[in-house]
Amino acid sequence: MDERLEKAIEISNIMKTLSGQKKILKEKYQNDLLFFYNGSQFLVTYDLISFCNTLISLNQEEHILVDDNGIPTLIENIEDFRSKIVDTYAQASNRYYTEYNKLKNKRSIKDIIDL
Amino acid sequence: MSKGILVFAFNNSHINYISQAIELSKRAKRHLNLPVSIVTDIEIQNSVFDNVIFYNLKSQNIKQYYDGSLSNKGLAFKNDARIAAYDLSPYEETLVLDTDFLIADDKLIHCFKQKNDFCILTNAVDIAGFRDIREFCHVSDKSVQFYWATIVFFRKTELNKIFFDLLNHIYENWYHYKQVYQIEGRTYRNDHAFSIAIHIMNGFVDNDFAVPIPGSVLYTTDRDILYEIDQDDFVFLIEKEKRLGEYTLVRTKNQSVHVMNKFSLDEALKNE
Numbered sequence: 001m002d003e004r005l006e007k008a009i010e011i012s013n014i015m016k017t018l019s020g021q022k023k024i025l026k027e028k029y030q031n032d033l034l035f036f037y038n039g040s041q042f043l044v045t046y047d048l049i050s051f052c053n054t055l056i057s058l059n060q061e062e063h064i065l066v067d068d069n070g071i072p073t074l075i076e077n078i079e080d081f082r083s084k085i086v087d088t089y090a091q092a093s094n095r096y097y098t099e100y101n102k103l104k105n106k107r108s109i110k111d112i113i114d115l
Numbered sequence: 116m117s118k119g120i121l122v123f124a125f126n127n128s129h130i131n132y133i134s135q136a137i138e139l140s141k142r143a144k145r146h147l148n149l150p151v152s153i154v155t156d157i158e159i160q161n162s163v164f165d166n167v168i169f170y171n172l173k174s175q176n177i178k179q180y181y182d183g184s185l186s187n188k189g190l191a192f193k194n195d196a197r198i199a200a201y202d203l204s205p206y207e208e209t210l211v212l213d214t215d216f217l218i219a220d221d222k223l224i225h226c227f228k229q230k231n232d233f234c235i236l237t238n239a240v241d242i243a244g245f246r247d248i249r250e251f252c253h254v255s256d257k258s259v260q261f262y263w264a265t266i267v268f269f270r271k272t273e274l275n276k277i278f279f280d281l282l283n284h285i286y287e288n289w290y291h292y293k294q295v296y297q298i299e300g301r302t303y304r305n306d307h308a309f310s311i312a313i314h315i316m317n318g319f320v321d322n323d324f325a326v327p328i329p330g331s332v333l334y335t336t337d338r339d340i341l342y343e344i345d346q347d348d349f350v351f352l353i354e355k356e357k358r359l360g361e362y363t364l365v366r367t368k369n370q371s372v373h374v375m376n377k378f379s380l381d382e383a384l385k386n387e
Contacts, residue, residue, distance in 0.1 A: 013363075020242070020353065020365045024333065027240055028370050031222060031330040039230040041329055069326045071230065113350065113366045 017109050025099050032092035035085050037075070040067035044089045052082035118227050119150040119165065119206040124214050125172065125193035126157070130180065130377045135214035137163050138384055142218035149210070149224075154196050154203055168203050170196045176302045181337035182378035183362075184354045197264060197305045198286050201271070201279035211267040215380055219347035219371045225329040226268040233275055233324060235309065236263035238331040239373065242365055243339065245356045254307050255297040259314040260321070264305035265373055266328050274316075278324075281312045334373035341379040344387045349374075 033044045042048060042065070055063050055078050062076045075081045106112045120143050124132035133155065140151040140163040152166035153159065159167050178192035196203070200211050208227055212218075226234055237260075241248055254261050269275045285292050285308045292298075296311050316324040335341070340352040340362065347369050352362035374380045 016355075016363050017365070020244070020363055023244055024242065024365065024367055024370065027331060027333060031220075031370075034222075034225075034330055036225050036228060036329070039228055041225070041229060069231065070323065109364055113364045 014107065014109055014112070017112050018103065018106070021103055021112055022100070025096065025103065029092055029096040032095060033089065034068075035088045037081065037084070038073060040065075040071055040073040041069065042067055042085065044085045044092070049082065049085060049089065052078055052085065056082060116207040117205070118208040118210075119152060119204075120147070120210045120212055121152050121154065121200055121204045121206070122212055122214055123154045123170075123194075123196050125155060125196070127191040127193065129188065129190055131381050132214045132377075133157070133159060134384055135377070135380060137161055138387075139212060139214055139216060139218065140164055143212075146218050146221045147224050150206075152205055154199075156193075166205055168205075170199065170203065172196060178302055180377060182376060183340045183352070183360075184338045185360045192302065194303065194305055195286060198279065198282040198308065200267070201269070201276060204271075206271075208270050209268070211264075211269075213265045213373065215374045215377060216265060217344070217349060217372050217374055217380075219349070219367070219369050222330045222371065223266070223328070229326075229329065231326040232270040232272050233278065233326070234268040234328050235313070235325045236266040236332055237325075237327040239263055239265075239334050240331050242333050242335050242351065242367075242372075243353045243356075246336070254310050255299060258296045258298070259310055261306065262310045262313055262325060264309045266332065267309070268328065274324075278312055278316055281315060282308055285311055332373055333367065333370055335375060337376040339376055341374050341376060341383045344383045 035042045035044050060078055062074060063078055064072050065075050066072050103112065122136045122139055124136040126132050136153050143149055143151050150165035151163065152168060153164045154168045154170045156170060156172060172193050173195050176192045176194070177189050179187050180190050181187045197211065200209065210223060210226055239251060251261050253259060286303065289303050292311055298307055313325045335351050335353065338354045341349065342352050343350040349367045349372055351365045353365050355361040355363055
């Protein structure tokens with residue numbers, strides 16, 4: 001095989017493996033962003049955090065939020081709720097950032113998979 | 116209220132579902148701290164199970180089991196006990212799991228903390244990423260939404276009793292329902308029976324009788340190979356697109372995975 005093609009295919013295989021690992025990492029991140037509160041499930045997003053901030057700035061203490069399954073849930077203490085979802089977001093994002101950076105600099109399949 | 120996991124394990128000539136169930140039970144206790152009951156047709160003496168429930172199967176199918184993309188075998192597929200889960204379960208709150216589900220995190224504990232009385236897996240993610248997943252979206256091209264009976268959570272309520280009775284009715288009249296819901300293939304599948312029953316319970320429209328299990332669940336098909344299990348790290352060989360017999364290495368860490376290649380799961384468990 002032409003050496004140039006051989007090298008390109010080797011890189012192609014590495015990129016394929018890398019892309020698979022990134023996909024799995026992203027899936028884990030999405031699961032880590034789930035926050036459970038009084039039997040309801042919320043995916044922590046920028047929108048959710050901002051909306052809680054808006055409610056707090058309007059001096060709302062409790063409010064109804066609709067969870068991921070469409071179930072209305074009474075949030076009795078919005079500030080406490082906001083603090084917990086920000087914590088969930090920070091932990092998940094830090095983990096994602098660390099793992100992603102470990103991965104992105106790896107340049108062989110053996111390193112990527114940690115064999 | 117009593118809580119626990121119910122697992123169904125019926126060996127065939129090549130696949131040791133019991134050893135898979137033992138692995139599942141150990142992982143369930145470690146990650147979820149829940150008791151596990153097994154439903155089977157042979158005598159088992161293993162302390163990892165809190166209850167061993169004997170069940171006489173009504174029938175068995177023959178299914179093609181793949182072991183990677185190049186090898187397959189037609190083997191007995193004994194899957195009709197799951198419809199009796201409501202009556203068999205010793206728990207008020209039950210999580211039914213497939214034996215080929217490798218638990219590596221505690222996400223499923225939230226099933227017991229949420230308010231809905233019936234949850235089922237809908238958000239399953241193929242690790243390969245390129246495969247045609249239409250069969251896992253709808254039971255057939257022109258039919259209803261697909262639900263995975265791989266993970267089912269239910270509380271013992273009147274409504275859920277009606278649901279499981281309906282499942283029994285669907286099973287007994289499978290040929291009729293298979294026609295009505297335009298399901299191809301001859302093999303009875305719990306995924307399809309559960310999907311049909313949910314559609315009926317929903318009033319034949321999209322509705323909320325069943326809500327999704329919290330989060331998503333990764334899966335590999337039987338065309339992939341489980342290469343190694345090291346505690347909660349799993350290494351897979353995932354089939355390559357349009358490259359028969361070639362694979363891409365993938366490692367998962369602290370993420371539960373549904374492993375459909377039973378041969379390689381058995382093999383990896385022996386080598387663990």
